[in-house]
Amino acid sequence: MSMEGKKTAPIGVFDSGVGGLTVVREIIRHLPNENIVYFGDTARVPYGSKSQNTIIHFAEQIIRFLKTKEVKAIVIACNTASALALDAVRGEFDVPIIGVVVPGARAAVEETKNLHVGIVGTDATVQSGMYTKVIQSMNPRVQVAEKACPLFVPLVEEGFKEHPVTQEIIEYYLESIKQSDIDTMILGCTHYPLLRSKIKAYMGDRIHIVNPAYETAMDLKALLEEHDMANDGTDEPHSIYRFYVSDAAEKFRRFANTVMPFDVPTTNVVNIEEY
Amino acid sequence: MSMEGKKTAPIGVFDSGVGGLTVVREIIRHLPNENIVYFGDTARVPYGSKSQNTIIHFAEQIIRFLKTKEVKAIVIACNTASALALDAVRGEFDVPIIGVVVPGARAAVEETKNLHVGIVGTDATVQSGMYTKVIQSMNPRVQVAEKACPLFVPLVEEGFKEHPVTQEIIEYYLESIKQSDIDTMILGCTHYPLLRSKIKAYMGDRIHIVNPAYETAMDLKALLEEHDMANDGTDEPHSIYRFYVSDAAEKFRRFANTVMPFDVPTTNVVNIEEY
Numbered sequence: 001m002s003m004e005g006k007k008t009a010p011i012g013v014f015d016s017g018v019g020g021l022t023v024v025r026e027i028i029r030h031l032p033n034e035n036i037v038y039f040g041d042t043a044r045v046p047y048g049s050k051s052q053n054t055i056i057h058f059a060e061q062i063i064r065f066l067k068t069k070e071v072k073a074i075v076i077a078c079n080t081a082s083a084l085a086l087d088a089v090r091g092e093f094d095v096p097i098i099g100v101v102v103p104g105a106r107a108a109v110e111e112t113k114n115l116h117v118g119i120v121g122t123d124a125t126v127q128s129g130m131y132t133k134v135i136q137s138m139n140p141r142v143q144v145a146e147k148a149c150p151l152f153v154p155l156v157e158e159g160f161k162e163h164p165v166t167q168e169i170i171e172y173y174l175e176s177i178k179q180s181d182i183d184t185m186i187l188g189c190t191h192y193p194l195l196r197s198k199i200k201a202y203m204g205d206r207i208h209i210v211n212p213a214y215e216t217a218m219d220l221k222a223l224l225e226e227h228d229m230a231n232d233g234t235d236e237p238h239s240i241y242r243f244y245v246s247d248a249a250e251k252f253r254r255f256a257n258t259v260m261p262f263d264v265p266t267t268n269v270v271n272i273e274e275y
Numbered sequence: 276m277s278m279e280g281k282k283t284a285p286i287g288v289f290d291s292g293v294g295g296l297t298v299v300r301e302i303i304r305h306l307p308n309e310n311i312v313y314f315g316d317t318a319r320v321p322y323g324s325k326s327q328n329t330i331i332h333f334a335e336q337i338i339r340f341l342k343t344k345e346v347k348a349i350v351i352a353c354n355t356a357s358a359l360a361l362d363a364v365r366g367e368f369d370v371p372i373i374g375v376v377v378p379g380a381r382a383a384v385e386e387t388k389n390l391h392v393g394i395v396g397t398d399a400t401v402q403s404g405m406y407t408k409v410i411q412s413m414n415p416r417v418q419v420a421e422k423a424c425p426l427f428v429p430l431v432e433e434g435f436k437e438h439p440v441t442q443e444i445i446e447y448y449l450e451s452i453k454q455s456d457i458d459t460m461i462l463g464c465t466h467y468p469l470l471r472s473k474i475k476a477y478m479g480d481r482i483h484i485v486n487p488a489y490e491t492a493m494d495l496k497a498l499l500e501e502h503d504m505a506n507d508g509t510d511e512p513h514s515i516y517r518f519y520v521s522d523a524a525e526k527f528r529r530f531a532n533t534v535m536p537f538d539v540p541t542t543n544v545v546n547i548e549e550y
Contacts, residue, residue, distance in 0.1 A: 043325060043326075050522060051318075123526075150429065151430070151433050151435070153429075154425065154426055154429040155426070158426050160426070163447070164443070165443050165447075168440050169440055172438070247325065251398075
């Protein structure tokens with residue numbers, strides 16, 4: 001592929017389901033000239049309870065699928081897959097691949113003044129301790145408090161974002177971490193940015209909230225510039241966004257329409273096990 | 276296997292995860308002499324979003340596994356698998372197999388006076404319309420109202436049974452069906468019996484609540500007596516309950532201990548894809 005071909009080629013983004021759309025939203029906001037191919041593994045969601053070998057196998061299949069769409073770079077927009085599969089697949093494919101954990105961890109390490117960082121995420125993410133490991137590899141003096149908030153994902157997915165019970169559950173989960181001495185907190189699950197304003201209001205001005213979706217978009221921007229692969233937008237009147245899932249396309253589309261700044265027109269179902 | 280061997284052989288029970296434990300609980304309560312082998316497919320949960328062919332394939336693997344434990348009968352303690360796989364697997368294996376949908380539907384058809392029945396279940400169950408089909412095949416004059424309550428499962432699994440938000444969400448989901456003219460309502464998801472007392476209190480005395488887990492235990496009892504396979508308990512000092520899962524054994528065990536009337540001592544992980 002010529003360098004010009006590379007510049008207009010799409011970014012591949014994937015997640016176990018719909019959560020990665022918050023990463024797509026940040027990429028669209030900050031890299032508006034880039035075309036995007038999104039894959040949501042809705043037939044095999046959630047990834048959190050599955051073994052590392054299985055997650056690597058899933059990621060390999062999805063990357064092979066995205067490569068058929070001639071992507072120039074891939075973003076793993078899923079905390080579990082970023083933590084468990086990124087190192088394995090990076091060495092296997094001739095396309096740059098980034099995840100969401102490292103950008104989020106680095107932003108927190110740079111932000112914290114008192115070296116106390118909080119992480120909120122799913123049970124699987126918190127049990128893996130992956131954010132703590134990555135943060136402490138960047139700065140061993142940072143202390144990390146992790147808190148699982150397993151109801152946030154179903155509340156967001158079922159449309160309860162504005163319902164009063166969501167506020168109650170935010171307070172229930174976050175009370176102890178608010179009363180700790182953290183000055184920085186990572187939203188360690190791709191669904192959580194959809195609750196960002198409520199979480200931020202509850203945590204107060206003292207605590208800086210890190211959104212790994214935004215940090216990942218910034219890392220992607222730096223990567224594209226570094227490899228001279230950024231799309232300057234001169235070839236196309238507007239960017240093209242395509243959405244693929246492994247099952248239940250209509251439910252995905254309904255949710256996507258509540259997250260994305262435009263209507264998602266069609267979603268294609270892919271038999272991902274064939275890749 | 277001799278007839279005596281059959282009598283002391285265990286009952287196989289399986290589900291996509293932990294929900295089927297409510298069926299195990301009813302079997303233990305009403306058939307205390309039976310030994311049980313339970314399999315929870317925690318690596319591939321949830322089944323609701325998967326295709327019929329996939330669910331049949333999963334059920335076949337699990338039945339082959341349960342047959343290695345010499346089970347004398349099998350209970351599919353999962354609404355999705357009962358609806359999508361029961362007919363297919365029944366013809367394939369030389370062991371009696373029952374599901375949870377038919378016993379629940381039949382109890383509702385027998386109970387309703389005004390021929391208006393309500394169903395609550397997961398999104399997948401409600402979208403499949405399977406309870407409506409089975410009920411109307413039993414009595415075409417029965418009208419059925421189905422209501423999806425997708426947050427009930429995560430609320431129960433995350434231990435929010437007694438939290439005030441659960442009461443609020445019960446009222447949010449059930450208000451419309453309470454105000455309809457049903458006189459009978461089926462708890463069409465194996466997790467929902469764990470909220471039974473709260474649901475019953477909200478729905479009031481006018482509406483009879485059908486618990487398919489109980490009805491299934493009664494059908495199993497009738498099946499064992501009909502085939503002269505019931506365990507009279509004379510051979511063993513107490514019944515033996517064994518629990519197998521396909522992933523995340525510790526989380527399963529923790530949840531099982533909140534559902535079962537005894538501590539679940541050990542849970543074994545099985546590589547179900549090998550069967």
